[in-house]
Amino acid sequence: MRQSTATYILIFVFLTAGIFIKNPFILNMVSLSALTVITVLGLNLLLGYAGQVSLGHAGFVAMGAYISSILSIKTGLNPWLSIAIASAITTVVAAFIGYPTLKLKGHYLAMATLAIGEIIYMLANNLITLTGGHQGLTGIPMLSIGNFTFDSEKKFYFFSWAVVLLFAFVSNRIINSHYGRALKAIHEKEAAAKSFGVNVHLYKVAIFSLSAFYAAISGGLYAFYIGFISPSSFSLLKSIDYIVMAFVGGIDSIFGSIITTVILGSLPNILTSLQDFWPIVNGGLLVVAAMFMTRGLGGLIKWKRNTF
């Protein structure tokens, strides 16, 4: 089976499951996972395809969440418009940040992106008049379309998975095009990519910005769903969570990433007694995946190639 087909079936299963799940706790948990999936899908493109690491993606999620919330609270702007503007701003900011940083390689890039994430986290903590500091922002309005408000867990569940479907679709289209081939070439053999006309640096910046866009959308939707945001939701640990989810799922596997993100996103909520120890579990998983399963969960399956 083609991986894209399997991915759509998987998302369809989640959508149908929403009809049968009554428990609002589970609906809420899986919706939040869906939002995380969006960020991880973006990271997939960056990490798995272009081969560039980012340890600061929680920062872009934060930008999406904060900018959109502030716009809607302070100016009464329509939430959808706020999210769109916030995501656009985040994408542009990511391009400006990415332009110099993506000239770095390996550990240096990891350190630079980690610093970017930390700077955004600090800003969220310290620009108190705008962000409310560590106490966070409250009173973020709910999303609605006309008279239809996403005011229940169930409604938001379907919406969040529909958004996942949209982003998975976009990712699939990119991956299975000449851009996907170019990204893989950048990942493995930059010199070869260059000599066949791939503007390597431009592609890196573009995919970095696109993955920041995914993150910002995810952050914006999160803010308007929960109605409250504070810096602790966007800390370095979150960035590491995203890396673990993408890596354990298979850095170049959308299918694997979705499954892993839902599992790793939900488990800490189910095993509440384990919650404080969760970073240990996460770290352990990363080590195991790095040693025995370098292509992740999705790499265990032999997919049919998507060429004509």
Next chain:
Amino acid sequence: MEKKYILKIKNITKSFGGLKALDNISFNVNKKQIKALVGPNGAGKTTLFNIITRLYQPDRGSIEYDQKNLLSYMPHQLIRLGIARTFQNIQLIDALTVKENIALGLHAKIKSNPLSVVFGLNRKEEKEVFEKTERVAHFLKIESFLNKHPEQVPFGIKRLVEIGRALISQPKLLLLDEPAAGLNENETERLLNTLFRIWERGISILLIEHDMEFVANCSHSIVVMDSGKKIAEGLPSDVMNDYNVIKAYMGE
């Protein structure tokens, strides 16, 4: 008047620190010519190759290609000018199939933009890309490997896949970096045959090689380099007899 040459290398000099890697190198590659650049290790062949492929900037000198100043271009722009290359240490992408690796050579010519990709309007073009891929594979007689990954393919075939990736872009000038390195006798024979068939299609070839026998068999003209200097240029038969060449290769 139309010029006889496609590539004119003039007075190229390049130093790394105190080491003069290239000292005043000049020669032409004529249209529809197979030109070879030979010399022992450390002669400066690869440095010159890296200057032509725009990875290095020379200290002095000029390179004219197809009436353009080649030194004003960046590496990723060469393919659009009609210059394609292969690598000494194979640079195939393991995550891609042989088919997709060859298709990569067309990257610069693909017109679909991100929006048309997202809306699936690139299907027709992708189909054409893979049809061309199959034609190139047929020309190189490597069709049976198309759906395999590079790691599943013999070494000699990998070299041909690299040549295929360069050929699909329909270059005017093909740069081959040690194409015969590591090949056995049969594979070398097959490579020679392939090079002639490429040349028959009117493509100029510049190749770096240190296997003198291979070079003598396949090229129209040879440039011999040693310690950054050009020490001989001419027909294979002349150069082979040249005393300086023998000295550089054999020692005194």
